[in-house]
Amino acid sequence: MSIGINSSYRSYYTQVSNKTGSNNDKTKVSDADKNTVSSVNTKDKTISKEEYFKNICSKYSNINLNMSNSYLKKDNQITVNISPNLMNKVINSSEMNKKLDNLLQQIPSLPQYINSLNSMLNGNSVNVKSVSIVIDANGEASCAIELKQNNSKNTSKTSDDEELRIKIMKERKERNLKLSKEHKIYNDIAANIDMSFLDRFDTNI
Numbered sequence: 001m002s003i004g005i006n007s008s009y010r011s012y013y014t015q016v017s018n019k020t021g022s023n024n025d026k027t028k029v030s031d032a033d034k035n036t037v038s039s040v041n042t043k044d045k046t047i048s049k050e051e052y053f054k055n056i057c058s059k060y061s062n063i064n065l066n067m068s069n070s071y072l073k074k075d076n077q078i079t080v081n082i083s084p085n086l087m088n089k090v091i092n093s094s095e096m097n098k099k100l101d102n103l104l105q106q107i108p109s110l111p112q113y114i115n116s117l118n119s120m121l122n123g124n125s126v127n128v129k130s131v132s133i134v135i136d137a138n139g140e141a142s143c144a145i146e147l148k149q150n151n152s153k154n155t156s157k158t159s160d161d162e163e164l165r166i167k168i169m170k171e172r173k174e175r176n177l178k179l180s181k182e183h184k185i186y187n188d189i190a191a192n193i194d195m196s197f198l199d200r201f202d203t204n205i
Contacts, residue, residue: 085137
């Protein structure tokens with residue numbers, strides 16, 4: 001951050017120089033120097049965080065930006081939320097300004113990451129619905145990813161296969177239940193047969 005010379009100090013210095021009549025180049029403050037110092041003193045001192053945020057939005061018009069601490073989001077988009085406290089720091093700190101700038105420059109490469117993530121998730125019948133990034137007051141970024149059920153043809157095929165599997169299992173269960181009932185009936189009949197009739201048969205046959 002640039003630090004300027006206080007205007008009252010500059011005025012005092014000029015008065016002393018005039019009284020002593022010093023023309024030494026090492027001590028004399030020129031009009032050009034005064035104007036430079038004055039501009040440094042007023043640079044960005046009166047700009048609000050809202051105005052500064054608008055400037056950032058203009059610079060990064062290809063990014064969906066919000067000034068918020070929350071994970072605000074939009075479907076099928078990457079949303080970046082910048083902490084209001086960070087904006088206050090960025091206005092007065094060139095280091096924080098540079099840190100935020102470096103982060104925002106990396107955002108356009110995120111869609112490639114999202115596409116890779118979708119490829120990995122495709123087997124689970126889901127894909128990425130939205131991505132929300134929060135850059136906190138210290139310039140640290142965190143991310144929240146929302147997933148949604150995939151309605152593609154592949155998902156429909158998976159759903160059909162699942163329905164077929166359930167149908168087969170149901171039929172198998174019903175068949176096993178039927179066999180179980182038949183087996184029980186057979187056991188009941190066998191248990192009630194009077195085995196004494198076997199004595200009537202001629203064992204010599």
